[in-house]
Amino acid sequence: MAAVLDQDGITAAALELISKKGYDGLTMAALARSLGVAPSALYNHVSSKDEVLKLVEEDLMSKVDFGGFTTLPWEKAVRQWAYSYRGIFARHTPLISVIAVLPVTDAPQTLAMYEAVTEGFLRAGFPEQQIIPSIVALEAYIFGAAFDANAPADIFDSGKLADSTPHFTSAVRSLGPEKNNYPSDLAFSLGLDALIAGLGALRK
């Protein structure tokens, strides 16, 4: 029979569906409909919805910009990589719980990224044993920050409990003249600088 479907097409359709309807809109039925096919037909090409998510994840990983590790000083390369990584996964937070625990075996794009980042760390003078822990720490921060980037502006509104949390409430107010100015970007930059400085000191 004419191959209407394949994994690449499914991945592309899933990405488009996610961008239009979000992760709630990503159902096997909706995915099949967008491909003009019955839901059960998808199972000839993927074994489960989880595999669809893995395909999407790999595709996203290939879009993370790690090019700086061959052209820029280490600090700038890390910053560029981290911003790109966070920017992409901030719009795909439901994938983070999958990725963070997913073995890299048979995830070529993910491995390619790790290889490039590792090379960049080596070139910058990191001892080999420090590299993986450093990358893990950076990734943890990036994933956490990706969640943050989706927080509503009023996440720190203490509401009617403001009286019992005076210092916190005042600190929130101090962020700007407008109430509830959530500092996701400022915080990301602040923490990233700290991590870069602290990890950078591990170089020999």
Added chain:
Amino acid sequence: MAAVLDQDGITAAALELISKKGYDGLTMAALARSLGVAPSALYNHVSSKDEVLKLVEEDLMSKVDFGGFTTLPWEKAVRQWAYSYRGIFARHTPLISVIAVLPVTDAPQTLAMYEAVTEGFLRAGFPEQQIIPSIVALEAYIFGAAFDANAPADIFDSGKLADSTPHFTSAVRSLGPEKNNYPSDLAFSLGLDALIAGLGALRK
């Protein structure tokens, strides 16, 4: 009618169910069964499963140890708080996507924690405007690290693609004589030290 149920009982039952069967086992039906009640009875006390998750979250927040902020030097207090926070949520990662985006309004335990942490930062000499961004950065790292703590030991096994990722594969091997020695704890300590050093420099 005799009040068989209330929010505290539901929260406690949910926590026990989670600890025994994990988050997959936390269904409204299972929760009701563990309370000796019909599923629909739960809806007299909570408006949705999401509210159950919020109740669980608040309960966990009350268990995070932020006591050091009144008794220890800032660095040690942050470390104690961060380890406690990560330790608790590492076993509750499905909640992280909820928390990270949940307004603190009407979350008294969460607010109490933020108030204590804010006070600790003030006492340590942080400018008011730097405090919330610093906390946000630390929390991002803690949440990301909580995911990490659940990664399987062989997450970095490059498998048959090892040949195309020589530097990365070698860096992973360098971590220990045994293959696939996942450095979640080492990485957490490394990144946390970096963050503490970097953020600590913001004190006046």
Added chain:
DNA sequence: CCAATAAATGAATGACGTTCATTTATCTCA
């Protein structure tokens, strides 16, 4: 040209969260 195979179909299944009309027990107040 036929048989093997890959792919698509549609009906069915079993979880799951949630709703709702109804029943049941307790509390309030005359």
Added chain:
DNA sequence: TGAGATAAATGAACGTCATTCATTTATTGG
């Protein structure tokens, strides 16, 4: 004491999912 009013529990029913499977259909290779 007794009669509402009310809070709480019930069980049946829904709609939405992911997933399975027997069956049909089209293509391909020997």
